[in-house]
């Protein structure tokens with residue numbers, strides 16, 4: 001994977017836009033559950049905000065992964081191969097995996113009629129927990145270690 005000196009403007013914009021949309025998707029999930037029940041009882045669900053937001057996330061994450069593969073990213077701070085660097089790299093990989101798997105689970109439930117709604121909900125909850133841990137680590141770096149990490153996701157380089 002290519003190592004850069006910083007994230008690009010596109011990478012930063014996608015990071016924050018997707019983070020906000022994931023939070024909105026998480027809070028609107030119940031509406032999709034209600035819509036599923038209506039459909040299962042033979043009714044018509046109409047426009048479901050959660051599905052629209054979830055699809056937007058999936059599309060943006062695909063773009064984000066392509067940009068990441070093409071451009072690369074800065075190395076995590078610390079000694080290469082150290083515990084903290086390995087943990088950061090695997091944490092980020094896990095976030096990417098969940099950002100793809102969760103919307104695909106939603107698509108499988110809503111469009112393909114597969115019985116994976118509960119799995120989708122579980123994976124979404126895990127995504128939120130990992131993302132909160134990730135945010136906590138970012139804040140720890142910024143305000144306890146005072147290494148200016150947050151700036152890397154604020155200013156393009």
Ligand code: HEM
Pocket residue numbers: 015018019020022023068073074075076077088092093095096099131134135136138139149150151152153
């Ligand atoms: C749903 C919410 C979020 C998701 C899914 C997410 C995901 C990610 C991912 C996958 C990366 C790695 C990017 C890469 O190297 O390609 C990243 C980096 C980063 N995120 Fe988040 N993030 C979220 C929310 C937040 C929040 C709330 C904060 C701040 C409080 C934050 C701060 C950062 C910072 C500072 C980096 C750069 C880390 C570095 O340079 O090594 N993120 N995020």
Ligand code: HEM
Pocket residue numbers: 022025026027028029030031032033034036050051053054055057058099102103104105106107109110111116117118120121124125127
């Ligand atoms: C990152 C994106 C997403 C997140 C964080 C997310 C989150 C959630 C959560 C937390 C629930 C459970 C709500 C509850 O019952 O209290 C849920 C349910 C649901 N979501 Fe998503 N979702 C995402 C993407 C999608 C997408 C792309 C679709 C469809 C195209 C979708 C369709 C559904 C459906 C149909 C349910 C109801 C499942 C059932 O009750 O069996 N979601 N989602």
